[in-house]
Amino acid sequence: MMIDRVFVIGLDSAPPELLYHEFIDDLPNIRKLLEKSVHGAMKSCVPAITIPAWMVMATGKSPGELGLYGFRHRKGNSYRDIWIAHSLMVKEKAVWDYIAKDGKKSILVGVPPSYPPKKVNGHLISCFITPDSSVNYTYPSELKSEVEKVAGDYIFDVVFRKDERDEVVEKIWEMTEKRFEVIRYLIQEKEWDYFEFVEIGLDRIHHAFWKYFDKEHHLHEPGYENVIKDYYKLLDEEIGKTIKLLDEDTAIAIVSDHGIKRMKGCFAINQWLIEEGFLKIKNPEIMDKRGVKFEQLDVDWGETVAWAWGGYYSRIFLNVVGREKSGKIRRSEFENARDEVADCIKSVRGPEGEKWDTEVFYPEDIYPSAVGDIPDMMVYFDALSWRSAGTLGWDSNYLRENDTGPDDAVHSEYGCFALYLPESTESKIINSTIYDFAPTVLKLFGIENELSGRSIV
Numbered sequence: 001m002m003i004d005r006v007f008v009i010g011l012d013s014a015p016p017e018l019l020y021h022e023f024i025d026d027l028p029n030i031r032k033l034l035e036k037s038v039h040g041a042m043k044s045c046v047p048a049i050t051i052p053a054w055m056v057m058a059t060g061k062s063p064g065e066l067g068l069y070g071f072r073h074r075k076g077n078s079y080r081d082i083w084i085a086h087s088l089m090v091k092e093k094a095v096w097d098y099i100a101k102d103g104k105k106s107i108l109v110g111v112p113p114s115y116p117p118k119k120v121n122g123h124l125i126s127c128f129i130t131p132d133s134s135v136n137y138t139y140p141s142e143l144k145s146e147v148e149k150v151a152g153d154y155i156f157d158v159v160f161r162k163d164e165r166d167e168v169v170e171k172i173w174e175m176t177e178k179r180f181e182v183i184r185y186l187i188q189e190k191e192w193d194y195f196e197f198v199e200i201g202l203d204r205i206h207h208a209f210w211k212y213f214d215k216e217h218h219l220h221e222p223g224y225e226n227v228i229k230d231y232y233k234l235l236d237e238e239i240g241k242t243i244k245l246l247d248e249d250t251a252i253a254i255v256s257d258h259g260i261k262r263m264k265g266c267f268a269i270n271q272w273l274i275e276e277g278f279l280k281i282k283n284p285e286i287m288d289k290r291g292v293k294f295e296q297l298d299v300d301w302g303e304t305v306a307w308a309w310g311g312y313y314s315r316i317f318l319n320v321v322g323r324e325k326s327g328k329i330r331r332s333e334f335e336n337a338r339d340e341v342a343d344c345i346k347s348v349r350g351p352e353g354e355k356w357d358t359e360v361f362y363p364e365d366i367y368p369s370a371v372g373d374i375p376d377m378m379v380y381f382d383a384l385s386w387r388s389a390g391t392l393g394w395d396s397n398y399l400r401e402n403d404t405g406p407d408d409a410v411h412s413e414y415g416c417f418a419l420y421l422p423e424s425t426e427s428k429i430i431n432s433t434i435y436d437f438a439p440t441v442l443k444l445f446g447i448e449n450e451l452s453g454r455s456i457v
Contacts, residue, residue: 003421003444005250009239010111010198012050013206015259016041016416023232029240033252035427038456039418043433044258046361047313047378048411051085051129053257053434054112054198058094060438060451064363066092067372068113070311071129074373077323079301085113086129089372095441096120096194104445107186109197110156110179117141123190125182128157128200150185151178160204161405168208169227173234176201180238187245194441205231206260210408217262217408218400249422251444255437256415263410266389266399267348267381269308269316270294274392276344278305291403292393301326306341306376310390310403312411315375316341338362338376345379351398356382368452384410419456432456 024031045056045063052068063069068085075081096106100121108124115126117139124139133154138144147154155175160168183197205228211217212224273279280300286292305328309315318338321327329337342360350356359380363370387410389403417432435453443455
């Protein structure tokens with residue numbers, strides 16, 4: 001099958017449980033697409049987070065091959081220095097690069113990471129990592145003035161970890177409505193064969209309002225119960241107005257980079273590493289304070305085996321002789337030391353002694369290759385149900401709330417992949433992985449590839 005145009009609707013963190021089931025009767029436009037789509041749950045990459053997942057989807061390459069393991073990265077083998085993910089670090093070809101060789105044009109809006117804007121055969125508006133609208137955020141640069149004529153001050157992201165919930169709702173609605181105004185303008189005014197946008201607002205709504213929506217959440221409270229559902233209805237309305245502008249021969253995909261679910265709490269990983277003797281500090285009195293940042297610790301690096309970063313998953317780094325400045329573990333002991341730390345992590349139980357489904361990943365075991373600033377191991381606490389807290393000074397290693405501001409949800413491994421093809425007459429349920437997206441799109445354009453995923457058509 002050869003398709004002239006492909007339009008990709010990216011909904012960051014949309015879970016199949018809500019999009020396909022719980023909310024579907026209130027989403028007439030999405031439901032109409034699904035009734036004639038190949039669709040199902042799509043397994044994300046490891047780690048199942050926004051960066052790198054969207055670029056894994058676009059390139060068919062693993063986080064290891066991309067050298068992207070999250071939003072921030074350790075710089076070299078430094079103990080303290082970091083760098084933030086950005087577009088220039090992506091060296092692998094994406095679907096829009098493959099089709100450009102055949103002269104096909106693309107429009108990309110908000111696909112992470114796309115700041116600073118890179119040259120494409122078409123038009124690009126950068127993503128949520130863009131500092132603000134004062135910088136150049138488009139390719140070509142003159143597109144920026146067109147965007148501002150349509151939407152005024154363009155919004156890339158909102159601060160969602162804050163107590164002013166009404167303000168969060170207002171800003172997310174404004175951001176999303178402006179984004180769709182611009183998308184519809186581009187559909188009509190620019191030449192394109194491939195169009196992909198990512199709406200980050202859904203992820204922000206999930207994280208900010210899950211405890212109100214989910215009656216089983218341990219922090220559930222009344223108020224804002226309908227915000228998440230209302231936002232899905234807003235998305236459906238905007239999507240409906242948008243797809244009316246598409247030609248009948250356009251293939252339409254709906255994808256998400258990962259799913260979402262309730263957060264059961266946070267596990268204070270660095271505090272635990274100190275208790276277990278893997279992390280040594282010279283200023284233990286600082287632990288009398290709550291929410292101590294790792295940077296505030298006076299680490300005894302010469303005696304430290306491991307330290308960690310917090311997040312929706314945890315990255316663990318070992319202190320290796322000849323690699324780190326004050327390494328403790330000899331290279332010949334690395335494997336045994338890493339296994340010891342991993343085994344201890346996997347033995348951690350919940351606050352009531354309940355068994356956790358914790359997974360520890362070694363990069364070389366899950367990626368064809370790994371480049372860049374590679375963590376020594378990656379940890380999903382209790383199948384991602386418990387967030388990792390990098391801060392310290394807590395009364396317990398088990399925190400009821402997020403340590404860096406209000407956040408009620410964590411990621412889940414399965415997002416969504418739906419594909420509507422012209423002249424489709426029925427739905428079909430399939431299972432897929434995030435690596436199947438790029439081969440599928442390329443096949444629709446008649447392009448052969450050797451990517452690791454498979455086409456679902």
